[in-house]
Amino acid sequence: MREHLVIFDTTLRDGEQSPGASMTMEEKVRIARQLERMGVDVIEAGFPAASRGDFEAVRAVAEAVSNSTVCGLARAIEADIDRTGEALQINQNVRIHTFIATSPIHMKNKLRMSPDQVIDQAIKAVKWARQYTDNVEFSPEDAGRSEIDFLCRVLEAVIDAGARTLNIPDTVGYTMPDQFGGLIRTLRERIPNSDKAVFSVHCHNDLGLAVANSLFAVMNGARQVECTINGLGERAGNAALEEVVMAVRTRQDYFPCDTRIDTTQIVPASKLVSGITGFPVQPNKAIVGANAFAHESGIHQDGVLKHRETYEIMRAEDVGWGANKLLLGKHSGRNAFRSRLKELGIKLESEEKLNAIFMRFKDLADKKHEIFDEDLHALVSDEAQIPEEHYRLLSLHAVSETGEIPFAQVVIAVGGSEKQAESEGSGPVDATFRAIEKILDSRAELQLFSVNNITSGTDAQGEVTVRLQKAGRIANGHGADTDIIAASAKAYLSACNKLHSSLERTHPQI
Numbered sequence: 140m141r142e143h144l145v146i147f148d149t150t151l152r153d154g155e156q157s158p159g160a161s162m163t164m165e166e167k168v169r170i171a172r173q174l175e176r177m178g179v180d181v182i183e184a185g186f187p188a189a190s191r192g193d194f195e196a197v198r199a200v201a202e203a204v205s206n207s208t209v210c211g212l213a214r215a216i217e218a219d220i221d222r223t224g225e226a227l228q229i230n231q232n233v234r235i236h237t238f239i240a241t242s243p244i245h246m247k248n249k250l251r252m253s254p255d256q257v258i259d260q261a262i263k264a265v266k267w268a269r270q271y272t273d274n275v276e277f278s279p280e281d282a283g284r285s286e287i288d289f290l291c292r293v294l295e296a297v298i299d300a301g302a303r304t305l306n307i308p309d310t311v312g313y314t315m316p317d318q319f320g321g322l323i324r325t326l327r328e329r330i331p332n333s334d335k336a337v338f339s340v341h342c343h344n345d346l347g348l349a350v351a352n353s354l355f356a357v358m359n360g361a362r363q364v365e366c367t368i369n370g371l372g373e374r375a376g377n378a379a380l381e382e383v384v385m386a387v388r389t390r391q392d393y394f395p396c397d398t399r400i401d402t403t404q405i406v407p408a409s410k411l412v413s414g415i416t417g418f419p420v421q422p423n424k425a426i427v428g429a430n431a432f433a434h435e436s437g438i439h440q441d442g443v444l445k446h447r448e449t450y451e452i453m454r455a456e457d458v459g460w461g462a463n464k465l466l467l468g469k470h471s472g473r474n475a476f477r478s479r480l481k482e483l484g485i486k487l488e489s490e491e492k493l494n495a496i497f498m499r500f501k502d503l504a505d506k507k508h509e510i511f512d513e514d515l516h517a518l519v520s521d522e523a524q525i526p527e528e529h530y531r532l533l534s535l536h537a538v539s540e541t542g543e544i545p546f547a548q549v550v551i552a553v554g555g556s557e558k559q560a561e562s563e564g565s566g567p568v569d570a571t572f573r574a575i576e577k578i579l580d581s582r583a584e585l586q587l588f589s590v591n592n593i594t595s596g597t598d599a600q601g602e603v604t605v606r607l608q609k610a611g612r613i614a615n616g617h618g619a620d621t622d623i624i625a626a627s628a629k630a631y632l633s634a635c636n637k638l639h640s641s642l643e644r645t646h647p648q649i
């Protein structure tokens with residue numbers, strides 16, 4: 140019997156700490172449902188004490204998810220832990236993850252605490268968290284640069300206090316794989332009560348070693364890996380879930396353990412996260428990049444055609460490529476539509492919402508013959524972004540002609556009234572955004588404009604992400620349409636709606 144490797148996904152917490160990757164509550168719930176469908180053991184849903192938005196999002200995820208443990212992060216401070224316990228109380232299957240830094244540089248310069256004070260606070264925090272749940276995880280932040288004797292003392296003490304998972308973070312992505320593997324082995328050997336806890340790792344990718352470090356740790360006894368979809372995360376990101384899972388699954392001859400991940404859900408999860416955050420996946424990214432299974436050279440193609448395994452160590456369909464089968468077309472009825480949304484784990488709060496999205500599906504099916512799962516996700520994303528649309532695109536007329544200055548005219552509903560403006564620009568998108576700004580006068584700074592084709596073919600919908608920043612608040616807006624100028628206008632307005640909405644929150648910071 141193989142040992143179980145726990146997959147702890149932190150896309151919604153550390154992933155969201157990627158500059159610009161903030162997500163709305165509804166988007167977080169959608170990602171959480173996909174993680175649950177994929178078989179992730181623990182979903183770290185956020186950091187409830189960071190903001191009201193994070194608190195609400197953790198609570199919403201705890202309410203929506205039943206087959207994965209839902210976890211909230213808290214500093215080793217009673218008030219943070221109380222807030223986390225409160226956000227999670229709606230669900231029985233929860234975990235509190237508390238942390239405090241243990242490296243000399245962090246203790247001296249950031250915490251301004253002595254090592255003994257840090258130990259005391261860590262013990263108090265774990266005991267405090269145990270009031271809410273038996274499932275408590277402790278992280279000595281910056282463990283990769285902590286002194287080994289001190290680390291052993293802290294970890295032994297927190298196990299005695301009731302921590303059941305010990306997570307060893309390489310917070311700044313500094314360690315080398317054999318060094319990090321050795322650290323895990325040493326801790327397990329030297330800490331007298333180490334058998335009472337599961338050892339976990341949380342590696343950052345500053346030197347491009349997050350996955351390698353995690354796998355070395357697994358070979359040295361770690362039985363939980365913290366990771367994110369597409370390797371999203373603070374700075375250069377975290378270990379990519381898809382790479383860790385597929386390395387362990389593909390090399391069962393090498394690893395003594397396996398995960399319970401349904402790998403066919405990996406590509407859909409990657410596309411969902413990329414669409415929501417607007418962070419495109421590089422084409423040559425392992426597992427989830429568009430070229431990950433594409434063979435260009437004649438020799439390779441010939442080899443694969445003769446015998447697939449000559450050049451392929453995994454099957455594209457096993458990680459979910461090609462799983463987005465053609466399913467619906469313009470003759471599909473409401474019931475087929477409803478049941479496909481259900482299969483995709485998309486829950487709509489009302490019959491009106493379903494009707495609205497169904498109408499848009501019909502419009503899309505008129506323009507585009509084949510509707511894929513990604514198209515449905517984009518439609519839902521477009522429709523369900525915010526509770527109420529303060530700004531709504533009523534019409535757009537954009538002109539782009541060789542030798543002429545691009546021009547756009549927009550009509551927008553603002554609250555109850557209709558406003559019109561026109562503008563020239565360096566291209567039709569620029570002209571459209573300028574015309575919108577003439578009406579909205581948002582003065583927000585455009586931080587990102589990205590266009591992705593949702594599926595292949597020239598009739599594909601373009602999914603546009605616009606990231607706006609204003610007064611320290613960041614909002615990602617999405618728009619999907621077969622006309623990318625219209626998709627751009629929708630994305631711009633959706634970001635403005637989020638900035639306008641009082642529910643939008645600031646980007647959480649630790």
Ligand code: KIV
Pocket residue numbers: 153238278280281306308309310311341343
């Ligand atoms: O990188 C880190 O140290 C963290 C901890 C909070 C686990 O994200």
Ligand code: ZN
Pocket residue numbers: 153308310341343373
């Ligand atoms: Zn981290």
